[in-house]
Amino acid sequence: MSVLMGFLRRYAPFLAAAAAVLMFVILVPSRPAVTPDSLALDGAQSSEQPGASIAGEGQAGPLPGAAASNAPGTVANGTTALATRGGAGPVPQAGGAPPPGAGDLPCSPRPVLAGCKPGWAGGSNGGATGHNVTADRVTVVWYVVYVDPALRSAQAAAGTAYSEEEIRGDVQALQSFLRKNVQLYGRKLDVVPYFGSHPVSDNAGLKAEAVEIDQKVKAFAVTAATMPVALSDELVRRKVLAWNTFQQPANYYASKAPYAWSVVGDADLLNASTAEYASKRLAGKKAQFGGADVQGKTRRFGLAYEGVISASAKDLIARMEAEGTPFVTTVEFGSELATAEQDSINAIAQFKAADVTTVICIGNVFAPLFLTKSADNQQYYPEWFVNAYLFQDAEEAARQYTPTQWEHAFGFTQLALRRNYKESRGYAASKDGDPSWEPTAGIALMFTSLSPIARGIEAAGPALQASTFQRGLFSLPALSGSPTETGSSYGSNGPGPYTGIDDFAEIWWNPTDTQTFDGKPGSYARTNGGRRIQLGQWPRTTPQVFS
């Protein structure tokens, strides 16, 4: 008894505090307030339900990765279709009616952008119809990712680093173009550059930037050359449309619908295409594009993947197995550069030991840099299969890879044939918007990123909000691809409802070609003149690469 009393005497304050906390916890309701409209302002699914489809909207499209139903060439130019619909268009999937006031007046032709500018009789546009939308303004942010001094120096050497003034000038010119050529239903479109000040690894910093973009800049949508995932996640939570979180699994976009979007295809699409290409064109045949050490051997596939994207890697592994072309070995590598460099020797040894003839590498843009160097050291010259992951199909990256290795690289890309930027639609749009401004080479990418948002805003009609944006974008016809233009679609028109580009071109690396968009040696050559190919349409014939 005395022991108990002693204990109580000594610890009474602590016990009292613990009891107080316990009472507080019991009595104070503090569960996250999940209400039907807590996130889904526009009737969209909450991002708290990963993997959820957009069934709530009644618009679930075909499963990502499934064969596309739209054949190329269905709509060569959306002018007619849009003209009859007046931009907003009926939404067959959602069953919504055309927005009031839209579609009554003739559609006027416009340069560069697909379709024509729908007429609008004027009147009320509904005012603040959506998050960060007001009666007279809608803001779209062009987010510029922060790069550290070392990388910036490398970018400057490659001629891809632009000053703030240059970026502002490009943004201004495109803003003028879009204001002139997109029906905004009485609102003014502000395109605002936002210069990130935190590296992509700084999640807390990126999330704070998302808060600022939402609360201070009042953005309706944000796009970037590539948007960091942490930034996208927080924007989506805040009901701001986040564009260009690259090549995430399809369920990433579906679970964040209708807020997460991307111009390029999702990881599931790339994986499905990889599996199809491999099974139809490569599997069971002798390796013929590698070095002497693998030449003539029956193809065996190996996968090197960065740990942080293992979900995509697992999906690819499963799809390859389903196609009857399993990987004989898979190797994971880390994201820390110094250790990833070290790991690459062992990774190559694993491929050699498993008699891998064809290597697929998915991960950051540096991964092939290390792997090709190690492979060269090891005098191992496999076929390198390029499957459009994270800029490996961009010349700027490929030129950094060991040439004696990358001359065995082939596969597919989602990029269109790259011309000099002065021949691009972005350049034309910029000149249309502000003839006095001489844009940078980055204008092409900026325009490609901004144009689907502008089209979506237009197609949403006067009552602009995330759900009408989705409905509008889904209602637009698919744009067919050509060698110099990518085919793209949203909604049920293509494989990924929330991602745009849905076709591919077959490529191979030509280290000596100088007829490139920037006049520098080394470019991805294209078979069949760069013909675009849809998922499900890869032929069974041997690839005509390196010819």
Added chain:
Amino acid sequence: MRGAGWSVTAFVLVVLALQLVLPGGVPLGIIGLGLTIGSLNALLAVGLVLVYRSDRIVNFAHAELGAVTATLTYKLVTGPGLNYFAALLISLVAALVLGALVEVLVIRRFAQAPRLVLTVATIGLAQVLAYGEFLISKAITSTSSADQYTTPVSNLAINLPPVRLTGDFLLAVLLLPVVVGALALFLNRTSYGAAVRASSEGRERAAQLGIPVKAISTQVWMIAAVLAMLAASLRAPVVGITVGTALGPGLLLQALAPAVVGRMQNLPVTVIASLLLGIVAQAVYFATGSAAIIDVVALAVIAGVLLVRRGTTSRAEQAVTSSWRLAEEMRPVPAQLRHLREIPVARSLALVTAVGAVTWAATSTSDATANLLTLVPIYALIGLSFVVLTGWAGQISLGQFALVGVGAAVAGKLNADYGGDFLASLIVGSLAAAAVALVIGLVSLRVQGFFLAVTTLAFAVAAGSWFLDVRRSSWLVPVGDVARPVLLQRVDLENERAFLVFCTLVLTLAAIAVRSLRTSRTGRVIVAMRDNERAVQAYGVSLLQTRLVAFAVSGLLAGLAGGLFVHHQHGISLTSYTPTASLSVFSMAVIGGLGSVSGALLGAGFLIGVQYFTEGPVRLLAIGFGQLFLLLFLPGGLGALLSRARDAALRLLARRHGIRVPSLLRDDRQDTQA
């Protein structure tokens, strides 16, 4: 000879074990690769040991010290096209100069500072050196790319399937015994070597014997810089070189693990351990295809070796352990002054200022700023956990952010995946972190000071790449969105300002609790244990219980910070709980000062301020040079500055009232003498 016999036996046993355990066995080429990587790591490890023996610190700048000169080698070869060996010679001279400069300009300035402070200074030094690499890279333009960086021996090769060991691999393996042998001869057969050894055994005693310890220390750093240069220069053609990127803790750990096995003393054991660890790591990676497992292997090796070895009982080792301690506590206001009217007025003023600052932050700042400012109380909680663990108990943790991660994972999991109550999830998360901290506390019974620091760093590395990775630990890490609640059905914590106020309230409560704990019997016993374990035991106090209490309280605070952090971030991101974050918060705690609650707050303010409210060159200066300068002039941290300012004010007050306060006068005399 006996050592060589044991080494060969160990090699044979390890290789045999790997052949038996790993599916498919281990090809000879992988063993060769392991030997090469192990040799490169051994060169780093030997340098780490030398510096440890000289200065009793983990030199976090060691790899960067080599990377700077390796960048010079690489640039001289690929830029002006200098002969590789000529470039190596120039880099060797540069390494000698750099080592001397670092010792004279930085290390020597911290001669009297606690080892903790010097360790944190090397973290800042690593940043400065990384910037140096960048400058060299910018100054000398390469005409060929990194993959064309070959050496005169690159074309020689032995084919040991599935690895082709080029001349560069072989050079690394062959040079290791030459370098270590030469070092051993230098240390054992020359008078300089004898002086180095004497100095490392006890600086003050060596100085009394007439040994020029400062010059000896400079020489040690020069040797260490050359070893680091050799490691990095030999590494470049084998593995590659990434210019301007600080070599991460993952790589450092691969060199630290064998150094720990050699007890930071025995060079031959360090080298053998490095080679064996290299083989094991490469073999396991080859067999499993998973790189992250190497980090877990390193943790297992470090923890295993430290746990099975005999306890540290020697006086020399105890001296080392105590030199890692740092506690410049803020003393209470002297009793003679407490009754003065100015004291409560000043206290009220401080309180009003604090409340005013929070009110201003909660009402006048933008949402984005409020969001970032919320990190200050969260990080201050982590700082408090250091105050308890390091400031009071004298225990070092370089893995505190991993504990934050545990708290975050558990609290987030309960909230997001099980719909748990917010406050309850915070408590459970804190308890989970406290439980993990208790396990570390048990380890600390056998391992202390530097070795505990390395063990916790290994824990941080393994936790970041394995345990807190949702792909491997989906049972622990939340998958869904971690939403903030609406408190009392009216305070929506999704509002950034409301969450800032809430976190500040939690910090305030935690600070009051910590302060109360310090003045309680438990707090006094923890501090007494730090100062003299044997004396405390003589009073019948259980060392085990006391130390575990310190670890548990520290873990509880870190876990609480984690619970708040995961709600602040709305989830767990893969890159949030890296060992680099652990090193950052460790630096933060030392910069703030480990002796007081206000130090924790100031440290958090400094870290968040530098990281999020500065840009470009200012940020770079603040992180690297700023950290160094701050530690140089304020080894007790910002908290000590506050403490001194307060004492100065108290002295003035005492003089004005004509009150004699011995403790303050003593300080005054010391200041005058200085």
